[in-house]
Amino acid sequence: MSAGLIVSKFGGSSVKDAASMMYCVDIVKKLARPTIVVISATWNTTNMLEDIARASIKGDHDYLNYQFKILTSRHDTMARDLFIYEQVKADLTKLYNEARGYSLILQNKSECSPSLMDALYSIGERLSSVLFTASLNYSLGEKVKAVCFDIRDVLITDSAYQSADPDFQKTHMLAQEKLKPLLVKDNIIVTQGFIGKDSLGHTTTLGREGSDYTGSILACVLSAHQYFIWTDVNGVKVCDPKLVADAQTISELSYEEAETFAKLGARVLFERTMEPVKAKKIPIFVGSTKDPNGEGTWIRSVSSLNRPIIGFTTNKEPTGMILSVVGKKAKDVDLSQEFSALKMVNQSNQFVSYLLNDDMDYKKLYERLLNIE
Numbered sequence: 001m002s003a004g005l006i007v008s009k010f011g012g013s014s015v016k017d018a019a020s021m022m023y024c025v026d027i028v029k030k031l032a033r034p035t036i037v038v039i040s041a042t043w044n045t046t047n048m049l050e051d052i053a054r055a056s057i058k059g060d061h062d063y064l065n066y067q068f069k070i071l072t073s074r075h076d077t078m079a080r081d082l083f084i085y086e087q088v089k090a091d092l093t094k095l096y097n098e099a100r101g102y103s104l105i106l107q108n109k110s111e112c113s114p115s116l117m118d119a120l121y122s123i124g125e126r127l128s129s130v131l132f133t134a135s136l137n138y139s140l141g142e143k144v145k146a147v148c149f150d151i152r153d154v155l156i157t158d159s160a161y162q163s164a165d166p167d168f169q170k171t172h173m174l175a176q177e178k179l180k181p182l183l184v185k186d187n188i189i190v191t192q193g194f195i196g197k198d199s200l201g202h203t204t205t206l207g208r209e210g211s212d213y214t215g216s217i218l219a220c221v222l223s224a225h226q227y228f229i230w231t232d233v234n235g236v237k238v239c240d241p242k243l244v245a246d247a248q249t250i251s252e253l254s255y256e257e258a259e260t261f262a263k264l265g266a267r268v269l270f271e272r273t274m275e276p277v278k279a280k281k282i283p284i285f286v287g288s289t290k291d292p293n294g295e296g297t298w299i300r301s302v303s304s305l306n307r308p309i310i311g312f313t314t315n316k317e318p319t320g321m322i323l324s325v326v327g328k329k330a331k332d333v334d335l336s337q338e339f340s341a342l343k344m345v346n347q348s349n350q351f352v353s354y355l356l357n358d359d360m361d362y363k364k365l366y367e368r369l370l371n372i373e
Contacts, residue, residue: 004225009038009215016043018081034183038215041124056106084134114161125192133190152197164204172221212270220276235297238311243362264324265315321356
């Protein structure tokens with residue numbers, strides 16, 4: 001790897017169990033150091049915490065106990081499978097008890113306030129970061145030290161709970177003061193995605209799937225050399241692989257292209273991810289934890305590919321399912337004339353959106369778009 005600080009983010013599907021987490025550990029071990037690792041909650045844990053909040057308010061103790069049993073047994077099992085249970089037992093128990101404390105508060109409420117939900121949400125990322133740090137230290141031995149750092153000590157936001165905006169000036173100042181001194185030779189810093197803290201000291205979140213944004217914020221305030229986003233697919237695809245199984249990986253995108261693609265529904269990227277790194281021209285790489293040396297997508301200021309069509313996305317909106325074709329030539333072709341399932345509803349210089357009102361032959365659409373010149 002090239003010299004310079006590297007920030008890496010691992011999503012929930014990449015740390016869903018012990019075997020998946022070890023793929024991530026192996027990637028981090030090979031990175032140039034110092035490095036920062038941003039971890040999401042394990043797969044489906046955020047949804048589980050929402051279920052706990054709802055069950056607490058309803059007073060559904062059977063379902064509540066069931067959800068807590070799943071939450072605790074999943075993370076305990078991962079710890080045992082990773083051979084770190086004794087090292088993390090106390091930290092895990094403390095977090096389980098904190099979650100139960102929030103549950104008890106909610107049992108006396110008629111609804112869950114956004115601020116309390118954010119506090120409960122934070123349990124997921126904090127659990128996974130404890131597991132990941134201990135796994136790294138177990139795997140690395142004595143030569144390198146992984147440090148678990150609470151991101152809330154540096155990532156300061158406003159008080160718009162569940163969709164908070166970062167205060168870049170304060171975050172930059174605190175990152176220089178508290179985080180940068182830890183980035184000594186060979187150190188690995190493990191921290192949480194998605195969460196932050198407001199000026200009142202209350203936990204906030206950046207919006208669902210906001211861990212990508214956390215990594216981008218840290219890359220910006222610490223002037224990182226590169227930002228890697230590790231997920232369960234080989235980069236950004238021309239379309240969702242669930243629609244076309246053999247969809248090609250887009251090898252390169254500009255920041256603007258990636259932002260447009262994300263805003264229109266490309267789920268592999270959080271739409272605000274590109275914002276913090278653009279000014280400093282920090283490149284982003286999106287790759288797969290299962291194939292770290294395989295293909296992926298580089299996101300930079302300018303793409304050298306000059307593709308007429310980047311790809312297409314689907315996104316469910318109040319008006320129905322919207323299919324958007326992204327690329328500079330998208331507006332030159334009215335696909336509603338070729339596909340009866342499509343009705344054009346919006347267009348710009350970067351994309352055209354269609355209302356999807358019938359069954360769609362996605363493979364045929366995919367092949368048609370690849371042939372546009």
